[in-house]
Amino acid sequence: MTVGVIGCYGAVGRALVRRLRGRLRLGGRDLTQVRKLARPGVEAVEVDIDDDARLAEFCNGCDVVVNCAGPSASIGDTVAQAALRAGAHYVDVAGDQLDRSRLTALARGRATVLAAGMMPGLSALLPRALAERVERPSRLVAHVGGLDRFTRAAALDYVASLHGEDAAPLAAWHGHRPLRGALRPAENVVLPHFPGRVSAYPYLSGETQRLARTLELAEVEWWGVFDGERTLRALSGARGRETGQAAEDLELAARLDALGRRPYFQLVFDMDGRVLVVRAADSYELTAALAATTTRAVAAGRVPPGAHDASDVLVPAAVLNELRDDPAVEVTELSRAPVEEGVL
Incomplete structure (x- = not known):
């Protein structure tokens, strides 16, 4: 079983490679950087996503191809098509905007798993795992964020998500439906479980709305949390601005907020008084953790053919257990009085 990782020396790629065992083929534009990352016995390949021939050559012979390159909004399904045409399974740490029916038609008995990252991905799987511990869940309050850096690709994807069809800044899920503003x-x-004072930005994504419907939740508040005022201000001003400039401003603001401080990132879910906290040094570690879990599930044949979101085909409780076993991730579960409506 050969697993190919494209974008292997980026923030997510490095964290993923550290978690994978067995035969690996690592790919990226800068062969020197790829070779630095490759352990003995690991294949290092120069590959450019914009070069169809080189991309096809990389995918040929792989059983699973994992895409960690970004920004996802500009890459689209380029890597997915190359992997599936080469007869490989495909895992994407992003890719939530891709056409599932088109990829299913290309799959020909192979599995394609999209949104296998921190968000989307863990942001739906962890509430589902928590819901299994709550009888008839009705209300979810999520605080996701911390003191995290933005790579340029991550900043571009984050800003692009604000302009998506399902994007609803300043919205909440109220009375079983979205309520804007x-x-x-x-x-x-x-905020509980965050060190010191922070800033929070309310946001209702398409994934969160689907989660609310699936779990039949009456109320959902979802807050992006930033341990620094500059990042929140850059995010608040990003909607409606040119994407590249907004991403540059967001990347710089996060860097300035983090100067001289220890970074962290966490997902805090309070579902009717049952609390789950999942924490790591940054969001890229959490994305890599789910990508590794997804890759193992695909390689073991536990994912059916066709194109799926990770949150629809992975077992939430099993994902949570793998996070507990991950040395770079800290998982805490608590029970306390439910958060009152309107309280951050």
């Missing part, structure tokens, strides 16, 4: 950004507030 229900919430406002909050600066310099104290």
